[in-house]
Amino acid sequence: MHIPDGYLSPATCAITYAAALPFWYVAFARVKCLLHTRTVPLLAVFSAFSFVIMMFNLPLPGGTSGHAVGVAVATIVLGPWASMVAVSIALLIQSLFFGDGGITTYGANCLNMAVAGTLVAHWTYMLIAGRAELTASRRVVAAAIAGYLAINVAALLTAVEFGVQPMLFHDATGTPLYAPYPLAIAIPAMMIGHLTVAGLAELVISGGLVAYLQRANPDLLAYSVSSGVADTRARASIWRSTRTLWFILAALMILSPLGLLVEGTAWGEWGVDDFAIGEARQQISSASGNEALPATVPQGLEHLAIVWTAPVPDYAPGFMQNANLGYILSAVFGTGLILLAFLLISRASPK
Amino acid sequence: MSEQSFVHREHRNRHHGFAERLARGVVQAVEHALEAEAIETRSGFLQGLDPRIKLAGFLALIVSGVLTTSLIVLVALFLLALVLALSSRVSVARLFKQVWIGVLFFTGVIALPATVLVPGNPVWQIPLLHWNVTEQGLRSAAFLIGRAETSATFALLLILTTPWTHVLKAMRSLGVPVVLVAILGMTYRYIFVLLHTAMQMFEARRSRIVAVMGGAQRRRTVAATAGVLLDKTFQLSADVHLAMLSRGYRGEVHLLDDFHTRRRDWLALFPALMLPVLILWFQR
Numbered sequence: 001m002h003i004p005d006g007y008l009s010p011a012t013c014a015i016t017y018a019a020a021l022p023f024w025y026v027a028f029a030r031v032k033c034l035l036h037t038r039t040v041p042l043l044a045v046f047s048a049f050s051f052v053i054m055m056f057n058l059p060l061p062g063g064t065s066g067h068a069v070g071v072a073v074a075t076i077v078l079g080p081w082a083s084m085v086a087v088s089i090a091l092l093i094q095s096l097f098f099g100d101g102g103i104t105t106y107g108a109n110c111l112n113m114a115v116a117g118t119l120v121a122h123w124t125y126m127l128i129a130g131r132a133e134l135t136a137s138r139r140v141v142a143a144a145i146a147g148y149l150a151i152n153v154a155a156l157l158t159a160v161e162f163g164v165q166p167m168l169f170h171d172a173t174g175t176p177l178y179a180p181y182p183l184a185i186a187i188p189a190m191m192i193g194h195l196t197v198a199g200l201a202e203l204v205i206s207g208g209l210v211a212y213l214q215r216a217n218p219d220l221l222a223y224s225v226s227s228g229v230a231d232t233r234a235r236a237s238i239w240r241s242t243r244t245l246w247f248i249l250a251a252l253m254i255l256s257p258l259g260l261l262v263e264g265t266a267w268g269e270w271g272v273d274d275f276a277i278g279e280a281r282q283q284i285s286s287a288s289g290n291e292a293l294p295a296t297v298p299q300g301l302e303h304l305a306i307v308w309t310a311p312v313p314d315y316a317p318g319f320m321q322n323a324n325l326g327y328i329l330s331a332v333f334g335t336g337l338i339l340l341a342f343l344l345i346s347r348a349s350p351k
Numbered sequence: 352m353s354e355q356s357f358v359h360r361e362h363r364n365r366h367h368g369f370a371e372r373l374a375r376g377v378v379q380a381v382e383h384a385l386e387a388e389a390i391e392t393r394s395g396f397l398q399g400l401d402p403r404i405k406l407a408g409f410l411a412l413i414v415s416g417v418l419t420t421s422l423i424v425l426v427a428l429f430l431l432a433l434v435l436a437l438s439s440r441v442s443v444a445r446l447f448k449q450v451w452i453g454v455l456f457f458t459g460v461i462a463l464p465a466t467v468l469v470p471g472n473p474v475w476q477i478p479l480l481h482w483n484v485t486e487q488g489l490r491s492a493a494f495l496i497g498r499a500e501t502s503a504t505f506a507l508l509l510i511l512t513t514p515w516t517h518v519l520k521a522m523r524s525l526g527v528p529v530v531l532v533a534i535l536g537m538t539y540r541y542i543f544v545l546l547h548t549a550m551q552m553f554e555a556r557r558s559r560i561v562a563v564m565g566g567a568q569r570r571r572t573v574a575a576t577a578g579v580l581l582d583k584t585f586q587l588s589a590d591v592h593l594a595m596l597s598r599g600y601r602g603e604v605h606l607l608d609d610f611h612t613r614r615r616d617w618l619a620l621f622p623a624l625m626l627p628v629l630i631l632w633f634q635r
Contacts, residue, residue, distance in 0.1 A: 004355050004458065005506070006498025010417050032530075037602045038592050040530065044537030045545075045588040051538070052545045053577060055376050059569040070577075077581065089531075089538055096518065097510055097539070098383070099357035099450070099503055103410065104417050166469075166491075173471070173487055177420055178498075180465040180491040208574025209581070216575075217582055 001069065001151075001158060001198070002094065003109055005102030007179045008161060009169040016161070017107030020088075022245055023115045027084040034082075043082065047089035050074055054090065058201045066201030069154070071117035072125065072147035073209050077220055080122040087114035108161055112154040121150035121206075134218040140211045147206030148199045155194035162186040253331040272297050272305045355457040355499075357449045357507055358383050377546045383449075384543070390511045395439035397512035402521040404616040408623035409509040410525075415626040416501040420634055422490065425497040432504040439512050450503045458499040462492035515539055520606060533604040541587070548583060552576050 008016075032039050053070035060066055074083035088110045095101040101109045128142035163183030166176035181189065213220050274280040275297040285293050358379045391398060397405060416428050436446055467477070471487030509518065519532050519539075556572060564572070 002355075004454070004499050005413055005502030006417055006458075006495060008417075010414065013417070028531075037596060037600060038588070039602075040534055040537065040600075040604065041591040041595060042588045044534045045541050045584050045591060047534065047538040048541035048545050049581060049584040051542050052549055052580065055380075055546070056549075056573060056577065057376075058573055059566055073577070073581075089534060092535065093538060093542065094356075096506070097357075097515060098380070099506055099510075100355065102502060103413055103506060104502070171420055173490075174469075175471070175487040175490040175494070176465075176469060177491070177494055180462070180469050180488070180495060185468065204570050205574060205577060208570060209577050212571075212575045212578035213581070216578060220581065220585065 001109075001113065001155060001194075002091075002101030003105040003112075003158060003161070005104050007102070007165075008105050008108055009165060009178045010104070011169075012161060012165065012178075013104045013107060016105075016111045020107045020111045020115055023084060024088060024110075025245060027081040030081040031085055043085055043089065046074070046078060046082070047086045047093070050086050050090035051093060053205070054094070056205070058204050060197065060200050060204065066197045068147070068198075068201040068205040069113055069117065069151060070202075070205060071113055071154070072121035072143060072150050072202065072206040075118050075121040075150075076125055076143055076146070076206070076210060080118050083118045083122075084114050087118065108158075112157040112161075116157055117150040117154040120153045121146040124149050134221050135214045139214070139221065140207050143210035144203045144207030147202035151202040152191070152194050152199050155190050155198070156187070159183070159187040159190035162190070249335065253328060253335060272302055275301075355453050355503070357453075357503075357510070377550045380546060381543065384515075386445075387511050388514070390441060391514050393440045395441075395512065397435060397439035397508060399615075400619055401610055401612045401616040402513050402517035403524040403610055404612060404620045405509060405513055406518060406521040406525065408620050409505050411623045411627055412505045413502045415630055416498055416505070418627055418630045418634075422493055422497065424630065425494070425501060429497065429501045429504070432501060432508065436504070436508055439508065441508060441511055445511075446504060446507070450507050451500060454499050454503050455496065458496050462495045465492045465495070517610075520610070523606070529604050529606060532606065537591075544587070545580065545584065549576065549580055552579065 031043065035042055050070055053073060054067060056068065058066055058068060069087070071083065071087055074086055077083075078086060091101060091109050091114060092106065095103055095106050095109070124146040125142045128145060129136075129139045132138040132142075160183065162179040162181060163186035165178040166180055166182050169177045171177060179186065210221065270280075270284055274284060275293070281293055285291060358376070400408075412428065412431070416425065419425055419428070433443070433446075436443070466484050466488040467482040469485055469488035469491050471485035473483035474486050474489065475484045476482070477484065513521075516536060519536050522532055522535075523529060553576065556576070
């Protein structure tokens with residue numbers, strides 16, 4: 001699960017760092033806002049706990065044993081934001097001091113385990129546990145499933161990151177320069193181990209820990225970090241902590257027409273028309289390592305192309321004369337839709 | 352930690368109980384830290400460089416290893432790592448034990464099937480199985496192992512020749528916020544405190560066992576230990592918080608910055624930073 005240096009291309013590493021960065025920023029800002037002077041000691045000691053949990057060797061049914069990441073445990077006890085920060089810090093110490101996971105791939109490791117793992121664990125736990133009592137057995141099941149799903153989603157992301165490497169990064173002779181296996185091999189290879197041993201380890205530690213805490217100290221299950229008054233205060237100052245991110249988002253929307261400067265269609269985003277035009281065929285072929293294109297439009301593509309027609313084709317509404325303005329409008333509209341979806345999800349999920 | 356790591360593990364005594372395994376893991380982690388501290392104090396080339404220069408330089412070298420698309424450059428980088436180790440009194444035996452063998456086992460197992468699974472020009476057919484080992488497959492396996500070995504050797508050299516506190520302080524020069532640097536320093540400290548606590552808890556449990564424990568019972572014990580450790584973690588963080596407040600902590604972190612660069616630091620940094628630039632230039 002911890003990707004070492006050399007498995008991912010520099011471009012993939014840069015993209016995963018960029019993808020993890022906003023989550024780190026918002027998570028740290030929220031945690032700081034909630035905890036004030038408690039931030040440093042709580043995060044430091046809890047990150048150390050996350051590290052220690054990763055060293056536990058769990059006896060599993062069937063006689064094997066496995067290590068857990070403990071991401072669901074951190075999420076259930078600390079809440080998603082503090083968990084993201086704590087697991088990221090534990091991963092940084094693992095990679096820098098203990099050589100477990102690479103330095104260039106640290107962004108990818110955090111994106112897979114700390115960010116995606118935490119979010120999946122949080123949503124699953126909230127969805128299944130609902131408003132059940134702190135001591136209800138439903139919470140044990142919720143925690144166990146949250147742990148199992150979180151680690152498997154993280155493994156799937158890792159497999160996808162591995163699987164796209166040979167497709168995108170190879171030399172002129174076709175030698176893969178980084179992880180050598182395509183998605184068809186990378187995904188089953190990663191998932192078999194995680195759907196069984198590693199997933200089971202996560203299931204045992206998450207469910208087992210919640211079951212223990214219900215008997216010994218149920219208070220710890222009540223989101224000890226982000227509950228009550230502190231949460232209200234955090235909501236009030238959410239604008240202050242995320243202000244910079246909103247400005248960056250606005251700048252990105254305005255810069256979106258930059259995409260028009262690049263000639264040709266994005267790799268893999270070809271339509272039926274592109275297979276018919278000679279110039280477009282030439283571009284597809286040269287972008288795909290001079291692979292010969294089929295003489296006619298692939299049947300599957302032709303068949304599926306009529307299933308869904310985009311309301312705003314090619315990011316520019318038909319009535320818009322200026323393509324740049326159309327691009328900006330599409331960016332604003334698309335981002336608005338995503339924000340609305342997240343707003344609805346956050347309203348719908350039980351507090 | 353179940354994967355590639357600097358912590359040297361022995362897999363011989365598999366029949367040992369989980370308490371022993373954890374205890375051995377803790378001892379090995381502490382040993383790694385102590386050995387690193389011993390090597391840091393030796394007088395050598397890397398030990399004499401400014402930590403900020405070392406951190407930036409090693410990052411540039413690791414990035415170079417990932418950037419290059421030439422096996423010759425990768426071999427040259429690996430030899431450079433070897434020269435740096437020898438000039439800093441880090442023995443080949445240590446590199447072999449802590450990095451090379453571990454990476455070879457972990458990455459080697461992953462890279463080996465690539466020699467037959469990657470399509471390309473066949474160079475040899477495996478007898479009986481009739482699988483073709485391809486030139487592209489061999490090269491891709493060499494890239495994967497070469498990159499993993501070289502990067503991990505550079506990363507280990509940084510840790511072995513620089514005190515952890517200096518690595519953290521040096522992070523500030525790369526733009527890491529000061530609060531995060533303080534948290535990382537404290538996390539490192541409390542990892543050993545909590546590992547020690549966990550080990551004591553397992554020892555205490557083991558000394559009270561009179562019969563062989565079943566699987567379910569062992570799982571319950573581990574979950575209970577993790578639960579108690581979590582409780583202790585919160586108590587510890589509350590204690591640390593109070594101790595910090597009593598010493599005047601009001602939420603602002605100040606670290607002493609007493610590093611000074613000399614001419615030889617810049618002379619070492621310049622080629623290290625030029626390397627990825629040159630690689631990118633020639634690979635255009």
